[in-house]
Amino acid sequence: MNAKRFLIYFLILLITAYPASAGDVSLNRWVLNVTLHDDGLVEEAIQIEIENTGSLPLDGFSFVVPASAVTMVYDFDHTSSFTGQTVEQQAVPGGVKIIINFNRSVEAGKKWDGRVGFTAEKWAVKEGSDYSITIPIKAPQAVVSGKNIEMSLPADADIRSQVFLPKAVEVTSVTPNPFRILFQFDHMVPTWSSDKLHIGDTISIKGSFSDVLSKIVETDEKSREINARIKAAKNRGIDVSEAEAHLKNAEDYNTNQALQSYWKKDNTVALQYAGYANDELKLAESSLSAPGKTEVPLEETAEGKKTPGFGAAGMILVLLISLVVKKRK
Numbered sequence: 001m002n003a004k005r006f007l008i009y010f011l012i013l014l015i016t017a018y019p020a021s022a023g024d025v026s027l028n029r030w031v032l033n034v035t036l037h038d039d040g041l042v043e044e045a046i047q048i049e050i051e052n053t054g055s056l057p058l059d060g061f062s063f064v065v066p067a068s069a070v071t072m073v074y075d076f077d078h079t080s081s082f083t084g085q086t087v088e089q090q091a092v093p094g095g096v097k098i099i100i101n102f103n104r105s106v107e108a109g110k111k112w113d114g115r116v117g118f119t120a121e122k123w124a125v126k127e128g129s130d131y132s133i134t135i136p137i138k139a140p141q142a143v144v145s146g147k148n149i150e151m152s153l154p155a156d157a158d159i160r161s162q163v164f165l166p167k168a169v170e171v172t173s174v175t176p177n178p179f180r181i182l183f184q185f186d187h188m189v190p191t192w193s194s195d196k197l198h199i200g201d202t203i204s205i206k207g208s209f210s211d212v213l214s215k216i217v218e219t220d221e222k223s224r225e226i227n228a229r230i231k232a233a234k235n236r237g238i239d240v241s242e243a244e245a246h247l248k249n250a251e252d253y254n255t256n257q258a259l260q261s262y263w264k265k266d267n268t269v270a271l272q273y274a275g276y277a278n279d280e281l282k283l284a285e286s287s288l289s290a291p292g293k294t295e296v297p298l299e300e301t302a303e304g305k306k307t308p309g310f311g312a313a314g315m316i317l318v319l320l321i322s323l324v325v326k327k328r329k
Contacts, residue, residue: 025054026050026051026053026151028050029158030047030048031047032162033046034164035163036169037166038166040131041119042124043119044119045079052111052112054144056144057106058144059144060142061140065097065123066134067095067120068095068121068122069120069121070118075117078116081114084102085114098116129208131207133203135204135205137198137202139199159198160193160197162190163189164184164308165207167186168209169188170209171188171206171207172206174190176196179191179196186220186221190205212267215274219258220255226285230243246284250284258277
């Protein structure tokens with residue numbers, strides 16, 4: 001009898017010490033949206049979906065950021081959830097541990113969807129005009145009854161990432177091989193789809209400032225400024241057909257010729273077409289400033305700046321990648 005009673009107590013102790021197993025919580029989505037700023041500061045937003053497939057309430061989850069300091073960013077683009085959440089930080093070997101505590105536990109059979117965003121110091125390395133960053137792709141740990149447990153990964157888990165490099169910084173090396181390196185919002189963006197990225201991988205990127213890419217970016221920014229002025233003038237009933245024609249030529253030279261030559265590593269031709277584009281932009285400006293036309297000042301049409309990796313544009317990019325991946329499958 002004593003032995004039987006001891007066995008019962010022992011089993012109760014085991015259940016208390018280990019309340020859940022790896023199969024009790026499933027990581028359905030882990031999508032990293034990373035922006036590396038000019039000064040080396042890293043900004044990240046993670047889109048997450050966790051499913052409680054066990055029998056106990058899910059109280060939260062945790063993950064480690066390989067940085068010296070982390071500052072949470074609380075806005076719609078960065079940190080949000082339907083259950084609400086509070087965040088704790090702990091210094092741990094290798095970085096900072098972020099602990100997300102749900103205001104309302106996720107019951108068995110339910111899912112948690114949300115975003116967690118922050119800025120991180122001394123994660124990336126900047127040396128002069130060179131940048132490097134290493135991003136471990138690790139699954140978070142679930143918090144159940146005060147205990148940390150590993151999450152299971154479904155076969156169709158959505159694991160993706162995109163990394164926005166500073167403007168005019170080109171990719172000099174990258175592993176693992178990305179789905180594609182995009183040129184979005186004047187930034188080079190290595191992008192990984194679910195078939196190219198897996199839990200356990202480590203993204204490693206090195207980049208360096210490029211004079212050629214800088215010229216293309218500068219021309220692209222100037223094109224957008226003139227485009228905004230053309231729209232404003234057109235809304236005021238001014239004939240801007242000549243300026244529109246020059247702008248179209250400029251965009252064709254810069255996007256279809258200069259950028260394509262840059263991708264082919266033909267820098268001489270790329271700079272030549274960027275120069276043609278700037279000549280067309282000067283003609284567009286002259287047309288807008290011609291006698292009888294009221295020029296629209298830049299400050300009246302300047303658009304609010306926003307971190308390139310976040311907001312509606314970032315979400316559209318994520319959706320497009322999802323569609324491409326589904327078609328490939």
